[in-house]
Amino acid sequence: MDQIFGFEVSEIVGVAAGVLTAASMLPQVIKTVKEKQASQVSVVMIIVLIAGISLWIWYGVMKDDKPIIYTNVFSLMVNFFMAGCKFKYRHNSNT
Amino acid sequence: MDQIFGFEVSEIVGVAAGVLTAASMLPQVIKTVKEKQASQVSVVMIIVLIAGISLWIWYGVMKDDKPIIYTNVFSLMVNFFMAGCKFKYRHNSNT
Numbered sequence A, B: 001m002d003q004i005f006g007f008e009v010s011e012i013v014g015v016a017a018g019v020l021t022a023a024s025m026l027p028q029v030i031k032t033v034k035e036k037q038a039s040q041v042s043v044v045m046i047i048v049l050i051a052g053i054s055l056w057i058w059y060g061v062m063k064d065d066k067p068i069i070y071t072n073v074f075s076l077m078v079n080f081f082m083a084g085c086k087f088k089y090r091h092n093s094n095t
Helices: A010-023 A025-035 A043-063 A065-087 B009-023 B025-035 B041-064 B066-088
Strands: none
Touching: A010 A025, A010 A065, A010 B041, A025 B041, A043 A065, A043 B009, A043 B025, B009 B066, B025 B066, B041 B066
16 A cells, blocks of 8 residues: 555545544534524434434444544534524524 | 444444445435425534545455445435535525
8 A cells, every 4th residue: 555654645535534424513513502503404314414423432442543532522612502502592593 | 342233343343334324314305305494504514524434435345344445335324415505505594
């Protein structure tokens, strides 16, 4: 496998992929906190995501794969915060 | 490692995790198509997600990991569709 600065390319791509997908909910959280509106955000999406992320953490623990554990623990915290925002602003619309 | 019906527990958890996180955007797509409103959905979230999912597919191809490839190709299609919905309904609000 090719290497860059002593790292496997696949490791770099995997960690970058994990960081991007973990960070993807952040812009939504920022937008929701700013606008105080979340009536259009799907609560089912957040619940399914939290379930999936929890399983990724379990998978990471079983495989002893630290990048998977860390990126998904971060992701879980962001999504719990988003769930709180959704609950708080669930009835708000931009009228 | 423990086994259930001949499968490694870690494999089952990994595939379940992949399917859930890949399917998580579906409820958002359904809600958006029904309500024809997407002004509160973050376009940056969708772009970052598409970038992350694309890297996961690259990672899956390098590792020859079929569950990672399949769940993320599915996820990519759902997110491109969501990007289309966001563009179509970007100015709509529930007035």
